Amino acid sequence: MLTIAVCQTAFAVVNAQTRVGALNLNPGESYLCCAVIDAANDFAYFGTDTVPGKVVKVRLSDFTRVGALTLNAGEDRLLSAVIDTVNGYAYFGTYYSVPGIVVKIRLSDFTRVGALTLNWEEHTLRSAVIDIANGFAYFGSENGVVKINLSTFTRVGKIPYSGALPSAAIDTSNGFAYFGTWTSPGTVWRVRLSDFSNAGGLTLNTDENALFSAVVDMANGFAYFGTDTSPGRIVKVRLSDFTRVAALTLNAAEDGLRSAVIDSANGFAYFGTETWPGKVVKVRLSDFTRVGALTLNTGEERLWSAVIDTGSGFAYFGTYTGTLTSGAIVVKVKISDLTRLNQVSGAVLNAPANTIYYVRTGNMYDDSALGFIYAKGVNPQNIIIQTDSTKVNQATGAPLFTGNMVLFGGRAASKVVKYYEDMGCALVTFSANATHYRFMKGLTSVYSVATSTYTPSKADYFVVQVYMEGSRTVFSMWGFEKEGTYASGIYFADTVYPNLATYTQCFYVCKWTDLNNDGIQQSNEISVVASGT
Numbered sequence: 407m408l409t410i411a412v413c414q415t416a417f418a419v420v421n422a423q424t425r426v427g428a429l430n431l432n433p434g435e436s437y438l439c440c441a442v443i444d445a446a447n448d449f450a451y452f453g454t455d456t457v458p459g460k461v462v463k464v465r466l467s468d469f470t471r472v473g474a475l476t477l478n479a480g481e482d483r484l485l486s487a488v489i490d491t492v493n494g495y496a497y498f499g500t501y502y503s504v505p506g507i508v509v510k511i512r513l514s515d516f517t518r519v520g521a522l523t524l525n526w527e528e529h530t531l532r533s534a535v536i537d538i539a540n541g542f543a544y545f546g547s548e549n550g551v552v553k554i555n556l557s558t559f560t561r562v563g564k565i566p567y568s569g570a571l572p573s574a575a576i577d578t579s580n581g582f583a584y585f586g587t588w589t590s591p592g593t594v595w596r597v598r599l600s601d602f603s604n605a606g607g608l609t610l611n612t613d614e615n616a617l618f619s620a621v622v623d624m625a626n627g628f629a630y631f632g633t634d635t636s637p638g639r640i641v642k643v644r645l646s647d648f649t650r651v652a653a654l655t656l657n658a659a660e661d662g663l664r665s666a667v668i669d670s671a672n673g674f675a676y677f678g679t680e681t682w683p684g685k686v687v688k689v690r691l692s693d694f695t696r697v698g699a700l701t702l703n704t705g706e707e708r709l710w711s712a713v714i715d716t717g718s719g720f721a722y723f724g725t726y727t728g729t730l731t732s733g734a735i736v737v738k739v740k741i742s743d744l745t746r747l748n749q750v751s752g753a754v755l756n757a758p759a760n761t762i763y764y765v766r767t768g769n770m771y772d773d774s775a776l777g778f779i780y781a782k783g784v785n786p787q788n789i790i791i792q793t794d795s796t797k798v799n800q801a802t803g804a805p806l807f808t809g810n811m812v813l814f815g816g817r818a819a820s821k822v823v824k825y826y827e828d829m830g831c832a833l834v835t836f837s838a839n840a841t842h843y844r845f846m847k848g849l850t851s852v853y854s855v856a857t858s859t860y861t862p863s864k865a866d867y868f869v870v871q872v873y874m875e876g877s878r879t880v881f882s883m884w885g886f887e888k889e890g891t892y893a894s895g896i897y898f899a900d901t902v903y904p905n906l907a908t909y910t911q912c913f914y915v916c917k918w919t920d921l922n923n924d925g926i927q928q929s930n931e932i933s934v935v936a937s938g939t
């Protein structure tokens with residue numbers, strides 16, 4: 407059941423990307439040029455283009471700034487970074503120092519443990535990659551690629567190149583690193599890691615200039631380079647024979663691809679733009695098409711750094727901004743999910759015994775709807791109540807268990823539903839204004855009902871939806887009022903379940919009208935009024 411007084415924050419959703427929130431850093435923590443992530447320990451680290459450089463530590467789970475580390479004098483303007491999550495160190499490369507410096511940070515206690523000064527001409531370290539297994543990092547300087555032995559923290563050697571190398575990506579499985587040049591057109595330089603040799607250059611086509619971002623899809627054998635052009639272009643390079651396969655020109659005003667992350671498992675890459683405000687452009691790798699772009703809020707501009715936590719399904723973009731009174735901004739973006747309703751078959755109904763959690767609210771209408779769904783499952787499952795403090799955090803509504811979940815009732819009835827709506831995870835959320843109840847997808851109303859004519863005992867509305875929280879599938883049904891929630895159960899049992907394979911959208915908003923005026927929800931009185939992904 408829902409009440410009129412409910413008011414909630416809505417989130418911008420475009421093509422299954424959602425802006426979840428923004429974290430404003432402190433004054434002086436400006437111009438985020440590089441970032442690394444330690445997802446297992448729940449932290450990301452952003453390097454600033456300031457004098458001296460700073461490293462800002464962000465905890466991912468609650469999206470808070472933990473602290474900042476100010477480097478030594480001369481360790482200025484951090485433009486590149488790599489992380490060794492196995493041994494617990496991050497390395498940041500300086501810009502504009504002559505010679506260049508690589509600063510080593512211990513992650514466990516977030517301290518600066520040393521710095522390596524390169525040769526005098528090896529400055530402006532714009533890019534870097536790491537080969538953790540073999541213990542080497544490679545920094546792109548304005549005088550070539552410099553190899554560093556991480557265990558001894560010493561300079562090993564250099565492959566000369568005259569000019570800037572703004573992007574880099576590494577294919578450790580085949581033993582190559584790739585560096586993108588700041589030229590017109592751009593060139594991809596390949597470095598063989600086994601003997602640290604120049605393995606050739608691939609010159610791209612006209613207008614494929616200034617390769618400012620790069621990612622590698624090791625599983626499928628491709629690299630993708632983003633250009634600093636207007637509009638931005640993404641060039642796909644096949645690694646097996648080191649050839650240019652294709653290029654994707656983005657839409658107008660999707661300019662200057664300064665950052666990129668990849669979700670190889672799900673087959674997407676995300677590019678951050680040099681625009682005001684910034685945009686995150688999503689590209690599907692399987693057919694190399696632009697899926698869509700998420701425009702961030704005013705002030706969240708110039709996305710020069712990014713990291714991704716594919717396990718939780720979030721990416722984080724750092725802005726190249728800052729003033730005397732405000733630092734840069736880290737924007738959290740939910741990248742998933744496009745989970746289709748028909749996936750409920752495998753994720754819930756046919757799941758092994760006792761792996762699924764049905765969450766009761768304690769309200770008989772919600773829990774009656776639970777019964778309709780539960781009865782369609784092939785195995786016995788867990789039925790819990792939301793007031794069980796061993797299963798649900800009573801303060802936040804966060805589930806305290808792993809496993810897929812089925813939820814009944816709206817945010818006013820279920821604290822778990824409220825939790826997922828407020829964290830930006832739920833696909834369709836509830837909103838009420840002065841005149842309407844609304845089913846929202848981000849900031850967009852997908853269906854609204856005038857409260858002046860709303861009579862739930864005669865006609866009510868509900869949503870059936872499925873979405874992901876990281877690797878967890880959440881199957882959720884709720885109505886504006888109890889009549890709608892109850893209707894969702896009978897509708898699933900009678901109409902959805904027998905035709906589940908045909909339900910290829912992520913959410914369905916339905917209307918029940920008491921056609922025979924008996925005060926009871928029959929499934930032939932229910933129809934879909936909106937659906938989508």
Ligand SMILES: [Ca+2]
Nearest residue numbers: 920924926928
């Ligand atoms: Ca009826």
